[in-house]
Amino acid sequence: MLSLSHILKALKSPIQTVEADFPIYGGCIDSRYCEEGQLFIALKGEFTDGHYYVDDAFDRGAYLALVDHAIESDYPVIDISDPKAVLPTEAPFSILVEDSLLALQTIAGFWRNQFNIPVIGITGSVGKSSSKDLIASVLSHRMRTLKNPGNLNNEIGLPLTLLSLTEEHEIAVLEMGFYVAGEIKLLCDIAHPNIGVLTNIGTVHAERAGSIEAIAEGKAELLEELPPAPQGLAILNYDDEFVRNMAAKTSARVFYYGLDPKADLWADEIESQGLNGIRCRLHFQGEQYYITAPLIGRHSVFTILRACAVALNLGISWEWIFHAFKSGREQVRVVTVKTPSGALIIDDTYNASPESTLAALNLLDDIDGRKVAVLGDMLELGQYEREGHRRVGLRASEVADEIVLVGELSKMTREAVLETGFNPQKLHWFANANGAIDHLKPTLQQGDIVLVKSSHSMHLESIVFALEEVH
Numbered sequence: 141m142l143s144l145s146h147i148l149k150a151l152k153s154p155i156q157t158v159e160a161d162f163p164i165y166g167g168c169i170d171s172r173y174c175e176e177g178q179l180f181i182a183l184k185g186e187f188t189d190g191h192y193y194v195d196d197a198f199d200r201g202a203y204l205a206l207v208d209h210a211i212e213s214d215y216p217v218i219d220i221s222d223p224k225a226v227l228p229t230e231a232p233f234s235i236l237v238e239d240s241l242l243a244l245q246t247i248a249g250f251w252r253n254q255f256n257i258p259v260i261g262i263t264g265s266v267g268k269s270s271s272k273d274l275i276a277s278v279l280s281h282r283m284r285t286l287k288n289p290g291n292l293n294n295e296i297g298l299p300l301t302l303l304s305l306t307e308e309h310e311i312a313v314l315e316m317g318f319y320v321a322g323e324i325k326l327l328c329d330i331a332h333p334n335i336g337v338l339t340n341i342g343t344v345h346a347e348r349a350g351s352i353e354a355i356a357e358g359k360a361e362l363l364e365e366l367p368p369a370p371q372g373l374a375i376l377n378y379d380d381e382f383v384r385n386m387a388a389k390t391s392a393r394v395f396y397y398g399l400d401p402k403a404d405l406w407a408d409e410i411e412s413q414g415l416n417g418i419r420c421r422l423h424f425q426g427e428q429y430y431i432t433a434p435l436i437g438r439h440s441v442f443t444i445l446r447a448c449a450v451a452l453n454l455g456i457s458w459e460w461i462f463h464a465f466k467s468g469r470e471q472v473r474v475v476t477v478k479t480p481s482g483a484l485i486i487d488d489t490y491n492a493s494p495e496s497t498l499a500a501l502n503l504l505d506d507i508d509g510r511k512v513a514v515l516g517d518m519l520e521l522g523q524y525e526r527e528g529h530r531r532v533g534l535r536a537s538e539v540a541d542e543i544v545l546v547g548e549l550s551k552m553t554r555e556a557v558l559e560t561g562f563n564p565q566k567l568h569w570f571a572n573a574n575g576a577i578d579h580l581k582p583t584l585q586q587g588d589i590v591l592v593k594s595s596h597s598m599h600l601e602s603i604v605f606a607l608e609e610v611h
Contacts, residue, residue: 141163141164141165141306141307142163142164142165142179142247142251142303142305143161143162143163143164144158144161144162144164144203144204144227145158145161146164146247146250146251146254147164147179147204147235147247148220149250150246150247150249150250150251151220151237151243151246151247153220153221154220154221154222154223155220155222155223155225155227158227159227159229160227160228160229160230162203162230162231163177164177164178164179164203164204164303165177165178165304166178166179166300166303166304167179167180167181167244167299167300167303167304168180168181168197168202168300169181169183169190169296169300170190171190171193171194171196171197171200171202172196172200174196174197174200174201174202175200175201175202176201177201177202177203178197178201178202178203179202179203179204179205179206179247179303180194180197180198180202180204180205180206181205181206181240181241181243181244181300182194182205182206182207182208182211182234182240183240183241183296190240191207191209191211194207194211194213194215194234195213195214195215198215198232202232203231203232204231204232204233204234204235205232205233205234205235206234206235206237206240206243206244207234207235207236207237207240208236208237208238208239208240208243209236210236211234213234215232215233215234216228216233216234217233217234217235217236218233218234218235218236219235219236220235220236220237221236221238241295241296244296244299244300245295245299245326245330247299247303248298248299248300248302248303248330248331249299249302249329249330249331249332251302251303251305252302252305252312252330252331252332253332254305255305255307255309257309257310257311257312258311258312258334258335258454259311259312259314259331259332259333259334259335260275260311260312260313260314260333260335260336260337260450261314261316261324261327261328261331261333261335261336261337261362262275262313262314262315262316262336262337262339262446263315263316263317263318263324263336263337263338263339263359263362264337264338264339264340264341264359264377264383265339265340265341265342265355265359265493265495266339266340266342266493266495266496266499267339267340267439267442267443267446268293268315268316268317268339269291269293269315270435270440270443271315271337271339271442271443271446271447272287272288272313272314272315273287274433274435274443274444274446274447275313275337275446275447275450275451276313277447277464278447278448278450278451278456278461278464278465279311279313279450279451279454279456280464281460281463281464281467282456282460283310283311283454284308284309284310284311285309285310285311285312285313286301286304286305286309286311286312286313287301287312287313287314287315288301288313288314288315289301291315291317293314293315293316293317294317294323294327295323295326295327298314298316298327298330298331299330301314302314302330302331311454312331314327314331314333316328316331316362318355318358318359320358321354321357321358321361322358322361323358323361324358324359324361324362324365325361325364325365328361328362328365329365333362333365333366334366334367334371334372334373335366335372335373335374335375335450335453336362336363336365336366336372336373336374336375336390336392337375337446337449337450338359338362338363338374338375338376338377338380338383338386339377339383339442339446340377340380340382340383340442340495341355341356341359341380341382341383342355342493342494342495351522351523352382352524356382356383356386359383359386360386360389363386363389363390363392364389364390366390366391366392367391367392368391368392369391369392369393370393371392372390372391372392372393373392373393373395373453374386374387374390374392374393374394374395375395375397375446375449375450375453376394376395376396376397377396377397377398377442378396378397378398378400378402378403378406379398379399379400379403380398384396395449395453397442397445397446397448397449398442398445399441401423404424404449405422405423405424405445405448405449405452406422406423406445407420407421407422407423407441407444407445408420408421408423409421409430410438410441412437412438412502412503412506413506414436414503414506414507414508415436415476415486415507416434417432417433417434417435417436418432418433418435418436418437418438418440418441418444419431419432419433420441420444422444422445422448424448424452429458429462431444431448431461431462431465432465433465436503437499437500437502437503437506438499438502438503438506439499439502444465447461448461451464475487475488477604477608478608479584479590479607479608480608480609481584481585481586481588482585482586482587482588483512483584483585483586483587483588483589483590483607484509484588484589484590485590485592485604485607485608486500486503486504486589486590486591486592487592487601487604488500488591488592488593489592489593489594489596489598489599489600489601489603489604490596491595491596492516492518492593492594492595492596493518493521493528494518494521494524494527494528494529494531494532496593497515497518497532497593498531498532498535500591500593501513501532501535501536501539501540501591502535502539503591504539504540504589504591505538505539507589508589509587509588509589510541510542510585510587510588510589511539511540511541511542511588511589511591512540512541512542512543512544512580512584512588512589512590512591513536513539513540513542513543513544513591513593514544514545514546514576514580514590514591514592514593514600514603515532515536515543515544515545515546515550515553515591515593515594516545516546516547516550516573516593516594516595516598516600517529517546517547517548517549517550517594517595517598518532518549518594518595519549519595519597519598520595525549525552526552529549529550529552529553529556530552530553530555530556531556532553532556533552533553533554533555533556533557533560534556534557534560536553536557537556537557537560537562538560540591541566542566542567542568543557543562543566543567543568544568544569544570544576544579544580545567545568545569545570546569546570546571546572546573546575546576546594546598546600546603547571547572547594547598548571550569551569554567554569573598573599573600573602573603576600576603577602577603577606577607580603580607581606581607584607590607592604
């Protein structure tokens with residue numbers, strides 16, 4: 141268990157004698173959610189400063205806080221760079237460091253290195269979270285598994301996750317997000333993964349990264365940081381040319397998955413059963429295996445392949461893999477809800493890129509009923525903004541019986557839809573979600589299937605909430 145003495149050692153404090161050591165049960169950065177025994181890390185954010193809430197964190201049960209400047213507090217604040225400083229004999233209290241975020245990352249890296257366990261790093265443009273969840277679910281049937289909760293996949297969330305490592309964990313599965321060059325290298329410096337999983341390369345976050353080539357280079361940092369074979373293993377998507385070519389960037393052993401028979405593990409006979417899941421045939425070392433999973437959409441076959449690839453390379457048998465899939469622990473981010481009128485809503489408003497939106501439209505195509513696509517702006521696409529929105533419009537016109545668009549960028553989607561000859565009376569554009577709500581509420585009926593998809597900051601979840609309400 142992480143403790144005060146570990147933290148002092150990690151930060152190379154001259155204070156190494158601790159009269160009253162105590163355990164630390166993970167970390168938090170929002171005082172409102174602090175739990176008993178946690179480490180509170182005071183960070184300055186865009187709108188507020190965590191240093192204002194140190195005492196609130198203590199009042200909610202935190203044992204220790206990291207601060208990087210003087211604060212007003214009812215509890216002691218100890219400068220751990222002072223060899224003459226005396227630590228309190230009981231919690232709570234704060235320790236003063238030069239940089240709270242850097243201290244968090246340093247502690248997390250130190251603590252990870254106390255464990256000789258496999259660490260799996262997962263990155264890519266689309267499918268990181270679902271792959272993390274499924275991989276962790278499958279592995280948890282055989283190994284005590286740690287994973288990032290939610291989307292804690294950045295320079296703050298990943299080290300927070302590592303603070304929860306205990307002697308009971310046998311493996312860690314860590315999603316790694318990317319916005320700019322060097323970010324994944326930083327996460328690797330903290331987590332030291334020995335297995336890297338690459339999903340795909342797409343245009344999401346191109347506005348920050350600059351180009352799809354820059355995105356590929358940033359994602360490849362995971363492979364460059366893996367240890368050489370036999371300790372290091374890179375699990376790569378053979379069907380994605382950018383990812384396939386990344387094999388040249390690593391000295392780790394490479395294992396390919398995909399739909400191409402040239403891959404080490406590949407799938408065919410893919411059958412989407414709509415909202416009831418997916419079935420496919422897997423090929424591995426000359427043998428064939430049929431598998432069914434409660435995952436939504438044909439694109440989920442890649443999530444299945446990633447989970448199976450990791451499990452097989454860790455020595456988990458097919459028997460245990462099948463058992464894991466049958467157990468029903470797997471969860472998907474897409475949520476379905478019924479409206480009072482009897483329409484079914486597929487709520488996929490968590491985030492959107494051209495690739496994930498096309499996958500959602502393919503799912504809509506697999507379900508019987510009158511199909512309504514409610515699509516909002518896709519943000520942070522940079523130079524691929526127009527191309528991405530047009531691709532979505534072209535596919536939506538093939539799938540949907542009615543299309544509802546929301547947001548300024550979606551005018552480009554509308555333009556592409558109209559070029560296909562789609563009935564303009566079945567195409568509607570609104571500046572915001574309220575207009576879409578007013579249109580949809582009186583028109584939805586029994587048997588309608590409504591896909592709601594957009595970037596999260598468009599807040600199209602408000603459409604879902606409004607349509608759920610009894611009216």
